[in-house]
Amino acid sequence: MSFYSLGALGLLAALGIGSLAGSAIVLAAWRLLHGRIARMRAASRARLLLILRLFPTGAGLLLSLGMLLPAYLVLEPRKAGEVPGVTFWLFALAGLAVACRGGWKLVSTLVATERVVRVWSRGARPVALDGIACPVYRLETAAPIVALAGTRKPKLFIASSVLDGCEPDLVAAMAAHEVGHWNSADNVKRLMLEGAADALPLFPSGRRMLEEWESASEESADDDAIAGGANPEALAESLVRVARLASRAPIPVATVAAAFYRGEAFENRVRRLLAAPARLARKASGLGRARTLLFFLAAAVWLAATPGVFEPLHQLFESIVHAP
Numbered sequence: 001m002s003f004y005s006l007g008a009l010g011l012l013a014a015l016g017i018g019s020l021a022g023s024a025i026v027l028a029a030w031r032l033l034h035g036r037i038a039r040m041r042a043a044s045r046a047r048l049l050l051i052l053r054l055f056p057t058g059a060g061l062l063l064s065l066g067m068l069l070p071a072y073l074v075l076e077p078r079k080a081g082e083v084p085g086v087t088f089w090l091f092a093l094a095g096l097a098v099a100c101r102g103g104w105k106l107v108s109t110l111v112a113t114e115r116v117v118r119v120w121s122r123g124a125r126p127v128a129l130d131g132i133a134c135p136v137y138r139l140e141t142a143a144p145i146v147a148l149a150g151t152r153k154p155k156l157f158i159a160s161s162v163l164d165g166c167e168p169d170l171v172a173a174m175a176a177h178e179v180g181h182w183n184s185a186d187n188v189k190r191l192m193l194e195g196a197a198d199a200l201p202l203f204p205s206g207r208r209m210l211e212e213w214e215s216a217s218e219e220s221a222d223d224d225a226i227a228g229g230a231n232p233e234a235l236a237e238s239l240v241r242v243a244r245l246a247s248r249a250p251i252p253v254a255t256v257a258a259a260f261y262r263g264e265a266f267e268n269r270v271r272r273l274l275a276a277p278a279r280l281a282r283k284a285s286g287l288g289r290a291r292t293l294l295f296f297l298a299a300a301v302w303l304a305a306t307p308g309v310f311e312p313l314h315q316l317f318e319s320i321v322h323a324p
Helices: 003-038 042-075 086-121 160-165 168-183 186-194 204-227 232-248 266-275 287-305 307-321
Strands: 136-139 146-149 155-159 257-259
Touching: 003 042, 003 086, 003 204, 003 307, 042 086, 042 186, 042 204, 042 307, 086 136, 086 146, 086 155, 086 186, 086 307, 136 160, 146 168, 146 186, 155 160, 155 168, 160 168, 160 232, 168 186, 168 204, 168 232, 168 257, 186 204, 186 257, 204 232, 204 266, 232 266
Parallel strands: 136 155
Antiparallel strands: 146 155, 146 257
């Protein structure tokens, strides 16, 4: 087998090993941390769930591109002519499977999202809402859509049935909630979650993580709206109003759209908003997010830049290649 063919297969095998190992670690950690995560504040819970859900993909990419690729280029002879064994092929197939699934989901989600934004934008008219920084459009439809759609330049679409059927303070509360999603880049995070290259969707716990991230991101957007001055009672009332409108004209599901109301965890959100508005008004700090990002960035740079890891990693690669 040629140098480049073996290298390409090696990267897939490393992606498969890292992703599968990362998935096993996350599933084990979920059993231990689930109860503690449920007691965290919404923003912290959403952040930790996002990290857990993306950890296997990050582990696979770090092992393949960050570690194996430089080790292979530095230490592998150009004319080795090695013939991989069955174990190596199985890992490579696992890597190919998770990569294809993640790539397909990523592309299909982007295409579907652009289609939704394009359809909604036809005939939509810009509207001005005080204190709302993102572009807002009036959508002529009976379905009570209030959704931030798109990833690169998200737009806030509000249905005419909502604008005409709700008081201005309720509309302002809904828009503030969606701005919370905009500030947190939740649509980009949804896209990353859709394109994750791992085995977690095969397990109930993996699917549960995604559902709980959705709930946590909604609660965090509520908190962000309240921290910006929105009335918790107005937010709760707006949820009830949209739910009533949705019972007469169902809301179509939009891909990578942060919808104000989807139906999930509706009662919990209303109870939470009415229970402790003073507690919800505390604004989350971005310091924890920055620390987490810097930690993973420093770990990745250290592992990729330390030549000492190349030799044992290459030896491990050779043992997998020659395994039966």
